[in-house]
Amino acid sequence: xxxxxxxxxxxxxxxxxxxxxxxxxxxxxxxxxxxxxxxxxxxxxxxxxxxxxxxxxxxxxxxxxxxxxxxxxxxxxxxxxxxxxxxxxxxxxxxxxxxxxxxxxxxxxxxxxxxxxxxxxxxxxxxxxxx
Amino acid sequence: xxxxxxxxxxxxxxxxxxxxxxxxxxxxxxxxxxxxxxxxxxxxxxxxxxxxxxxxxxxxxxxxxxxxxxxxxxxxxxxxxxxxxxxxxxxxxxxxxxxxxxxxxxxxxxxxxxxxxxxxxxxxxxxxxxxxxxxxxxxxxxxxxxxxxxxxxxxxxxxxxxxxxxxxxxxxxxxxxxxxxxxxxxxxxxxxxxxxxxxxxxxxxxxxxxxxxxxxxxxxxxxxxxxxxxxxxxxxxxxxxxxxxxxxxxxxxxxxxxxxxxxxxxxxxxxxxxxxxxxxxxxxxxxxxxxx
Numbered sequence: 001x002x003x004x005x006x007x008x009x010x011x012x013x014x015x016x017x018x019x020x021x022x023x024x025x026x027x028x029x030x031x032x033x034x035x036x037x038x039x040x041x042x043x044x045x046x047x048x049x050x051x052x053x054x055x056x057x058x059x060x061x062x063x064x065x066x067x068x069x070x071x072x073x074x075x076x077x078x079x080x081x082x083x084x085x086x087x088x089x090x091x092x093x094x095x096x097x098x099x100x101x102x103x104x105x106x107x108x109x110x111x112x113x114x115x116x117x118x119x120x121x122x123x124x125x126x127x128x129x130x131x
Numbered sequence: 132x133x134x135x136x137x138x139x140x141x142x143x144x145x146x147x148x149x150x151x152x153x154x155x156x157x158x159x160x161x162x163x164x165x166x167x168x169x170x171x172x173x174x175x176x177x178x179x180x181x182x183x184x185x186x187x188x189x190x191x192x193x194x195x196x197x198x199x200x201x202x203x204x205x206x207x208x209x210x211x212x213x214x215x216x217x218x219x220x221x222x223x224x225x226x227x228x229x230x231x232x233x234x235x236x237x238x239x240x241x242x243x244x245x246x247x248x249x250x251x252x253x254x255x256x257x258x259x260x261x262x263x264x265x266x267x268x269x270x271x272x273x274x275x276x277x278x279x280x281x282x283x284x285x286x287x288x289x290x291x292x293x294x295x296x297x298x299x300x301x302x303x304x305x306x307x308x309x310x311x312x313x314x315x316x317x318x319x320x321x322x323x324x325x326x327x328x329x330x331x332x333x334x335x336x337x338x339x340x341x342x343x344x345x346x347x348x349x350x351x352x353x354x355x356x357x358x359x360x361x362x363x364x365x366x367x368x369x370x371x372x373x374x375x376x377x378x379x380x381x382x383x384x385x386x387x388x389x390x391x392x393x394x395x396x397x398x399x400x401x402x403x404x405x406x407x408x409x410x411x412x413x414x415x416x417x418x419x420x421x422x423x
Contacts, residue, residue, distance in 0.1 A: 013414070013415070045310060052299060054328070055309065057348055
């Protein structure tokens with residue numbers, strides 16, 4: 001558990017609430033395979049003490065991630081990364097999950113005057129690189 | 132429903148013709164850490180004084196654990212710990228004598244906790260208070276307020292004289308208290324980075340009123356800076372709610388809004404025919420924006 005304590009980079013003075021920072025990082029680490037299903041996460045109390053942050057915001061992140069099906073609560077034991085559900089959710093729901101990143105991408109693409117075809121080809125190529 | 136640790140309705144305070152506090156309405160559930168910020172003279176100390184019943188309100192009223200602040204029964208008083216901005220140490224008494232006296236006067240005293248903290252915080256025990264530094268005095272006063280393990284701990288600028296290491300140790304102690312869901316902490320400070328760590332609720336006191344009282348997470352999500360860049364000159368009146376500050380120049384505008392809802396972004400972009408970049412704000416920026 002000790003080396004997992006500094007698993008995250010939490011910046012209290014950021015404009016992004018701590019619970020959001022934590023959620024984003026867990027999601028990313030799960031997506032990249034850095035956190036495999038079954039991996040135990042440090043307790044709310046341990047994170048709060050280690051990073052000197054209020055425990056409420058940490059437990060909010062864990063609860064929301066549990067609600068999303070990413071984390072599993074275990075009675076009397078640490079939370080773990082959940083087994084991925086087969087195709088988690090409808091297409092609409094999964095698209096909704098990437099919407100913030102797509103919004104940011106669209107904004108950047110407009111500024112750089114990239115057209116839809118060029119951008120789509122680029123995305124398709126990237127998707128192909130990481131099967 | 133649990134009884135709120137702190138409750139106030141339309142609380143006001145005037146001295147002569149001068150209004151110091153106006154229309155304060157708050158409700159603090161046990162287990163919260165409330166951080167209070169405000170400019171010098173905004174009314175933070177008076178607010179704490181009135182909430183604790185040290186001085187009577189001019190309008191409205193407040194309660195601690197369901198009891199009127201100004202007429203607290205002894206069993207409620209014993210559940211409160213307070214560290215004032217100006218400490219009340221007796222200059223001729225040593226740290227050890229202060230602790231012994233306070234322990235004797237309190238019904239209960241956690242000797243193990245205080246021994247651990249006075250060692251960790253390096254508070255000299257055998258020097259008289261007059262010979263202690265500002266930071267040492269502050270730590271000693273804090274120990275005096277912690278020994279009886281109060282359910283409500285109120286601190287008025289507790290870290291002003293502490294070095295960064297001592298501050299961090301102190302914050303850790305606050306979090307340890309906060310991890311007990313029955314215990315509540317209220318503290319005022321000018322060090323916003325400390326609030327961002329340990330507070331889950333924020334009160335922004337501005338000219339005697341609460342400009343914001345609510346969860347820190349909500350504050351950071353609902354007050355944002357919008358960078359608007361349109362493909363044509365922007366209209367003079369922008370369809371934005373809760374604008375705290377606004378600057379426009381032809382096709383571009385920067386606005387800070389207080390009730391941001393991320394779901395309206397696509398509509399807003401369409402309505403203005405503009406790209407909008409949403410910038411989240413740290414507490415220091417937020418505080419400044421509330422005083423723009």
